[in-house]
Amino acid sequence: xxxxxxxxxxxxxxxxxxxxxxxxxxxxxxxxxxxxxxxxxxxxxxxxxxxxxxxxxxxxxxxxxxxxxxxxxxxxxxxxxxxxxxxxxxxxxxxxxxxxxxxxxxxxxxxxxxxxxxxxxxxxxxxxxxxxxxxxxxxxxxxxxxxxxxxxxxxxxxxxxxxxxxxxxxxxxxxxxxxxxxxxxxxxxxxxxxxxxxxxxxxxxxxxxxxxxxxxxxxxxxxxxxxxxxxxxxxxxxxxxxxxxxxxxxxxxxxxxxxxxxxxxxxxxxxxxxxxxxxxxxxxxxxxxxxxxxxxxxxxxxxxxxxxxxxxxxxxxxxxxxxxxxxxxxxxxxxxxxxxxxxxxxxxxxxxxxxxxxxxxxxxxxxxxxxxxxxxxxxxxxxxxxxxxxxxxxxxxxxxxxxxxxxxxxxxxxxxxxxxxxxxxxxxxxxxxxxxxxxxxxxxxxxxxxxxxxxxxxxxxxxxxxxxxxxxxxxxxxxxxxxxxxxxxxxxxxxxxxxxxxxxxxxxxxxxxxxx
Amino acid sequence: xxxxxxxxxxxxxxxxxxxxxxxxxxxxxxxxxxxxxxxxxxxxxxxxx
Numbered sequence: 001x002x003x004x005x006x007x008x009x010x011x012x013x014x015x016x017x018x019x020x021x022x023x024x025x026x027x028x029x030x031x032x033x034x035x036x037x038x039x040x041x042x043x044x045x046x047x048x049x050x051x052x053x054x055x056x057x058x059x060x061x062x063x064x065x066x067x068x069x070x071x072x073x074x075x076x077x078x079x080x081x082x083x084x085x086x087x088x089x090x091x092x093x094x095x096x097x098x099x100x101x102x103x104x105x106x107x108x109x110x111x112x113x114x115x116x117x118x119x120x121x122x123x124x125x126x127x128x129x130x131x132x133x134x135x136x137x138x139x140x141x142x143x144x145x146x147x148x149x150x151x152x153x154x155x156x157x158x159x160x161x162x163x164x165x166x167x168x169x170x171x172x173x174x175x176x177x178x179x180x181x182x183x184x185x186x187x188x189x190x191x192x193x194x195x196x197x198x199x200x201x202x203x204x205x206x207x208x209x210x211x212x213x214x215x216x217x218x219x220x221x222x223x224x225x226x227x228x229x230x231x232x233x234x235x236x237x238x239x240x241x242x243x244x245x246x247x248x249x250x251x252x253x254x255x256x257x258x259x260x261x262x263x264x265x266x267x268x269x270x271x272x273x274x275x276x277x278x279x280x281x282x283x284x285x286x287x288x289x290x291x292x293x294x295x296x297x298x299x300x301x302x303x304x305x306x307x308x309x310x311x312x313x314x315x316x317x318x319x320x321x322x323x324x325x326x327x328x329x330x331x332x333x334x335x336x337x338x339x340x341x342x343x344x345x346x347x348x349x350x351x352x353x354x355x356x357x358x359x360x361x362x363x364x365x366x367x368x369x370x371x372x373x374x375x376x377x378x379x380x381x382x383x384x385x386x387x388x389x390x391x392x393x394x395x396x397x398x399x400x401x402x403x404x405x406x407x408x409x410x411x412x413x414x415x416x417x418x419x420x421x422x423x424x425x426x427x428x429x430x431x432x433x434x435x436x437x438x439x440x441x442x443x444x445x446x447x448x449x450x451x452x453x454x455x456x457x458x459x460x461x462x463x464x465x466x467x468x469x470x471x472x473x474x475x476x477x478x479x480x481x482x483x484x485x486x487x488x489x490x491x492x493x494x495x496x497x498x499x500x501x502x503x504x505x506x507x508x509x510x511x512x513x514x515x516x
Numbered sequence: 517x518x519x520x521x522x523x524x525x526x527x528x529x530x531x532x533x534x535x536x537x538x539x540x541x542x543x544x545x546x547x548x549x550x551x552x553x554x555x556x557x558x559x560x561x562x563x564x565x
Contacts, residue, residue, distance in 0.1 A: 096538065099545055105565045114549055134565050153547040415545045 002267055006462035013468050014453045016475055017446045020384050023377075024050070024443045029385040031485060032435065033393035033412070035427045040331045040382045040483075053440040061444075065507060068190035079189050080174070084167050087196035091166065091205055095159040098424070099415035100206040100397030102155075109137055110208060113144035114153075122304045127312070127347045135309035138295060139249045140210045155208065155415065162205035165216035170195040172219040173493045179226050180463045181501060191500040199438055200388055201492060203395025210250040211489045217247030218257050219493040225261045226466060228280065232272045237280040241287040249291035253490060256477060258288055260469035267465065312349045314341050317356035322482035324363050326371060329378040330483040376479060383478050386485035387442030392435055394486060396424050445495055448502030455505050464501070467494045 028050070030041040071079055102110055108130050115121040124131040131138055144158065151157040173195035177188060195201070204212055221244035228236035240261065248254020262281055269277045299305045322337045323330045340359065345352030364372070398412035399421055414421050424431045456462055474491055481487075 096541055099541070110547065114547075118549065137565055148547075153549075154542065155545040155547055156542060416541070 002270075003460065003462070005267060006465050007457060009465060009468050009472060010453050010457050010462065013472055013475075014450060014457070016380075016384075016472075017450050017453070020381065021443060021446050021450065023381045024385050027381060027385075028439070029382040029387070029485075030435075030439075031386050031388065031390050031392060032427070032432070033390075034398050034425075034431065038332060038393070040329070040386070040485075042378055042382055049436070050440060053436055054444055057437065057441055057444055061503065062507070064193070065190050065503070068193055069186065071189045072187045076187065079187070080171070080192065083189070083192050083196045084170060087170060087202070088163060088167060090197070091163045091202050092160075094202055094395075095156060095163070095205060097418050097420035098203070098206060098395070098397055099155070099418075099421075100395070101413045101415060102208045103412055105137070106207060106209045109140045110144055112141045113148055116141065117145045117148050125299075125305045125309060128342075131309070132312065132347060133314045133341070135313050136252055137210075138299075138309065139291070140213075143210075143213070143250075144208070158208050159205050162208075162212045165212045166201055166205055168216040169201065169212075169219050169493050172216070172223050173496050176219070176223045176226065176493070177497045177500060179223065179230065180467075180497065182230075184504075188500075188504075190504075191497065194500060195493065195496050198492070198496060199434065200391040200395065200489070203391045204389065204489060205395075206397060207394040211486065214247045214251035214254070215490045215493065217243050217250065218254055218490055221247055221254075221257060222261070222466060222470070222494070225264070229264060229268050229272065229466070232276060234276060234280065234283075238283060238287075241280075241284040244284065245287045245289075245291055247490075248288060249295075251490065253474070253477070253487075254288070256473035257470055258284065260466055260473055263469055264466040310349075312347055315349050315353040315356060317353050317360065319482045320480055321356045321359050321363075323379075323480050324360055324375075326363075326367065326375050329375050329382065330478075330481075331382075332482070332484075379483055380475070380479060383483045383485055383488065384475070385439075385443065387439040388435055388485070389489045389492065390484060390486040391438070392431065396431060396434075397421075399425065442495075445499035448499040448506065449495065450502065451506050452498055452502035455502070464498055467498055470494055 024045065025047070026045055027042050028045045030036075030043065032041070101107075112124050112130060115124070123129060125135070126132060131141070147158055147161060170192065174188075174192040177191045178184075181188070221240045224236045224240035224243065228234070228240060244254055244257055244261070248258070261284065265272065265277050265280055272280070296308055299309060300307070318337050318341055321340070322328075322333050325331075325333050325336075328334075337356070340355050341347065341352040345355055367375075393412065397414060399414050399417060424434075452464070453468070456464065471491055471494060474488060478487060
């Protein structure tokens with residue numbers, strides 16, 4: 001019975017990944033702000049270029065893998081710090097070479113942190129304020145406020161902290177891999193190096209926001225949860241619960257991790273024991289709520305707000321409404337949904353919820369089944385095959401490019417220009433080439449994950465179930481929610497772990513070097 | 517031993533030079549106090565978080 005459930009999850013993910021890989025032979029999902037502005041693009045695949053890039057990356061991967069195996073004779077005490085130091089150097093170089101200035105929400109949360117710190121201005125919680133609408137973003141405002149209080153007011157400080165979080169994620173990728181693949185006799189430095197040099201992660205430090213932080217906490221939480229499931233020591237589950245609660249405080253998709261961990265604990269209830277499992281679940285759920293409760297209590301006790309901060313926040317139906325849109329297939333709807341909440345409902349949660357429900361049912365009833373199917377297919381394929389987490393805009397950045405007009409205008413800038421910003425300007429070969437490479441790498445990674453999943457199904461080995469469940473959770477969630485490929489960033493570590501497993505499995509099968 | 521010491525000295529010197537050269541770039545990334553944004557309300561809402 002339990003094995004059957006594991007199997008079902010593996011089959012589901014295999015089907016979805018199969019769809020993404022197959023779709024990539026027909027359509028190319030693209031996000032290139034410098035050329036198209038803030039819009040998702042789906043166009044006909046450049047088949048030959050796609051195959052050539054994939055072949056080049058595969059060859060490079062094989063070469064790098066062979067090189068990484070040579071490092072096996074060195075102790076992890078040398079290799080891990082050395083790789084993390086090299087990654088730190090590359091990331092530091094990036095934040096100096098691409099001094100991207102914050103835009104839209106990123107700039108807003110920074111300004112709010114300054115207003116709160118220097119002027120004691122908490123008016124953003126009042127009606128029409130940013131935090132009135134998005135109270136969950138108080139976490140990042142509080143974090144930035146703390147950094148501004150303790151360190152010089154410099155973008156580099158915040159970005160250096162981002163680098164710290166990325167390095168934690170890199171280490172966690174390695175530890176998680178080793179935990180799931182404990183029988184491997186090789187030291188598997190390749191997965192550490194892959195995580196340390198994965199371009200979207202390196203560039204994303206340029207985004208002053210919550211993605212990088214949440215990713216570090218949630219990946220660490222998953223690592224400790226996996227340890228708990230293997231060793232049944234409650235202390236690991238307490239670490240996992242705390243890390244998960246913090247990760248969720250920064251980005252609310254922590255709930256998907258919570259559900260995935262809870263299901264996996266239930267699947268391992270025999271091995272862990274009923275008492276321990278129930279206790280672990282209770283602790284996890286309880287700790288999960290703590291940051292939100294504490295925040296509400298403190299804000300009210302200090303007189304910053306009256307009543308709950310989320311009493312009249314934007315309802316979840318706003319994002320669901322954005323998620324059902326045939327012309328944008330769930331991407332940003334150019335303030336249509338904002339207008340419903342702000343103008344038609346006057347920033348009222350209950351009123352806007354009703355309006356959004358009506359709007360969603362209108363869209364669903366007016367559309368033909370075929371159109372809806374097409375929209376969801378586009379939505380799914382674009383989100384999951386864009387492959388760069390929109391690092392082109394949020395990581396590389398753009399110099400003085402403005403799209404849109406009036407309130408909707410979004411301008412990207414650098415603090416200063418460098419040879420690198422010039423090299424990656426507009427639709428330059430460097431920018432387009434890097435995006436192509438990352439796009440293709442993502443599809444290759446899906447291919448390797450498929451190898452691993454099918455291998456698992458054949459041999460009845462289901463160690464990666466918690467990771468599979470998190471990915472399935474993200475697929476289900478972003479099928480309904482507003483989309484951005486950046487929103488998938490918190491699961492890049494899991495994709496790296498699973499794809500490296502598949503790559504190794506394929507390598508061992510082809511070159512007949514059985515290690516396990 | 518001597519070569520290690522020489523290498524360490526060289527590394528320190530290099531770091532000092534790089535830091536000096538970076539000073540200009542560090543100060544260029546100072547965060548301005550965006551008081552003017554307050555006039556736009558209590559935070560802009562351009563994109564979804």
